[in-house]
Amino acid sequence: MSSTHQGRGQPAVVVVGAGIIGLTCALRLEDSIKNLSPQAKPLVLLVAKEWPTSIPGVPLGHSVDYASMWAGAHVRPIPATTPQLKREAKWLKQTVAELGRQVDAQPWLGITRTPGIEFLEAPDEGYRLQNHESFSQESGLPGFRILTPSELPKDVVLGFEYETYCINAPVYCRSLLRKFVLQGGKTVNRTLASEWEIFSLPFDVKFVINASGNGFGKDPKCFPIRGQTVVTDLEPAMKTVTRQLKDGSWSFIIPRFFHGGTIVGGTKELGDWRHEPDMATRNRLLKNGQTLVSHATGQSTLNGQADRRTLGVIADVVGRRPAREGGMRIELETRTVTSRPGEEREAHTIHAYGAGGRGYEIGWGVADEVMELAAPFLEGLRSGAKL
Ligand SMILES: Cc1cc2nc3c(=O)[nH]c(=O)nc-3n(C[C@H](O)[C@H](O)[C@H](O)COP(=O)(O)OP(=O)(O)OC[C@H]3O[C@@H](n4cnc5c(N)ncnc54)[C@H](O)[C@@H]3O)c2cc1C
Known part of the structure; x- marks a missing residue:
């Protein structure tokens, strides 16, 4: 320095x-x-x-407060239903345009174009009203399609897919x-x-x-949102898959291309300051994540052949999202x-x-x-x- x-x-x-x-x-x-x-x-x-x-998995440490090292990270638009979300949608659209330019011109930077899939067990009105037009208007991402009932896993009432980006954060x-x-x-x-x-x-x-x-x-106004995830050895995951569960919790798989493994997550714990990974949480994340593996690898369960590969743990991750x-x-x-x-x-x-x-x-x-x-x-x- x-x-x-x-x-x-x-x-x-x-x-x-x-x-x-x-x-x-x-x-x-x-x-x-x-x-x-x-x-x-x-x-x-x-x-x-x-x-x-x-x-x-390598002993080069960062504090839980350096959020950027712990992010998944995928681009996952949220329907712009509040003033804050509207402001963020504008930034997101500008970012999507920039990520597109970068991935084309400098593919080595750490960004990958990736299909995204979302499953919701209890979608709010914003998600229920979302359609191709509003999604592309708010995000600039192409390929939005609502999944047919036969494409949805059990207990999921709404699902959709689109083209997005995954970023190997570090x-x-x-x-x-x-x-x-x-x-x-x-x-x-x-x-x-x-x-x-x-x-x-x-x-x-x-x-x-x-x-x-x-x-x-x-x-x-600032507060932390604790995020616990697991870096796993699942390769190759080709899609990022997110499931919002009925109880308000989340399950997601984010491929970290550039040999970063696959992130299986994750928690969003408001005001939780714990540094250490919680083993019960890890087990729950892996169990829920396992049900998404076949969607992420493209070995769909639709033909009855679920991808049953076991997720091997490379590292537990705890980071604090700097929220406000x-x-x-x-x-x-x-x-x-x-x-x-x-x-x-x-x-x-x-x-x-x-x-x-x-x-x-x-x-x-x-x-x-x-x-x-x-x-x-x-x-x-x-x-x-x-x-
Ligand atoms: C588990 C997890 C999953 C996430 N997934 C996603 C995702 O999929 N997509 C997404 O977009 N985002 C995701 N995020 C959120 C994302 O990581 C954060 O929004 C982002 O990293 C915030 O970046 P930042 O630059 O504001 O802060 P930080 O990354 O925290 O950086 C702060 C910088 O300020 C420096 N600093 C702080 N205090 C001082 C000081 N006193 N003196 C000197 N320097 C200081 C730090 O050293 C650091 O360099 C995730 C976060 C977590 C934890």
Whole structure:
């Protein structure tokens, strides 16, 4: 990681957080300054305490709070029935378009086009009213089709399929980080007490993007949603399959292409802070997941030949989704800060945290909205105005 002592006084724009939100914002920032003259161009700094390196089953650890390492991750649209879901649908559609461009141009990044199947035992009105038009309008994903009753497993009352994306989360984040560094971005490995601490670094910090996941734990609207899943040796799963059970729990299979095994999940436990995997939960996830295997591998039960391969456990996963009441905080905040003794200055932070369980499927749309808030500062750099 680079040293912070090199850049005294050098103009810099800083992203806090190397999760999926920080990485998408950092890359969009690099794009938006690439045509600036060398004199106007600021350094783009990424500051974080955890970085993408994990391989399930290998002793390279990450905390449960670094959500981006623990995600499945698939793109699974949710009918946009609330203001929060409508906002997220816009970001999702933008992200879907970007993932499509990336998978075509750079198939090694960690994204794979994958069929998605959903089974619901007790669908709410949003799902019951969803059709081809509303689904493609809200998500931009093709191929929506409601399954016929004969295609549904027992106890499932609604099912549908569509074309979507699966992302090998650690591989993708690593690819994005490599890209960021190759394009000239610098990294600082640091545990911060606050996003405002950045203004005491020895740079002329123009603005900060706070992509810290949970807003440094200071926002009363933030709360964790514990997710427990199992990385299994099921290969090859070709489809991502999700079942919403009557009791409100979930069962899903997400292929992690690029030799990442297959994720069998998962829990969504609001406000649950437990770090350790729970063995009763693991057994329940595997038992429910087993019933989805034939759908995920394409060895359908329809002809009576269920795929009965046993799921072998590679690793138990526990991660905390950084959720926030009402959805993400994407907002510019300006404060007067003391950057050094006797030196007060106006400091600008664009907050971008609280992605909950959707960071991968909304990340590029979020980054675009963050760039809209950053536009006046970037324009100031272009024109040489004092910020
Ligand atoms: C089990 C599970 C399954 C999931 N499945 C999906 C899925 O299928 N699809 C999907 O879209 N999403 C999924 N998610 C959600 C997704 O993982 C999150 O929405 C996303 O990772 C949030 O990214 P983030 O960048 O906001 O936060 P994080 O990934 O938590 O990153 C935060 C960054 O900020 C840094 N940071 C935090 N505090 C400090 C500090 N004090 N000082 C310095 N740096 C700091 C961290 O080191 C890290 O680099 C899942 C999550 C879990 C846990």
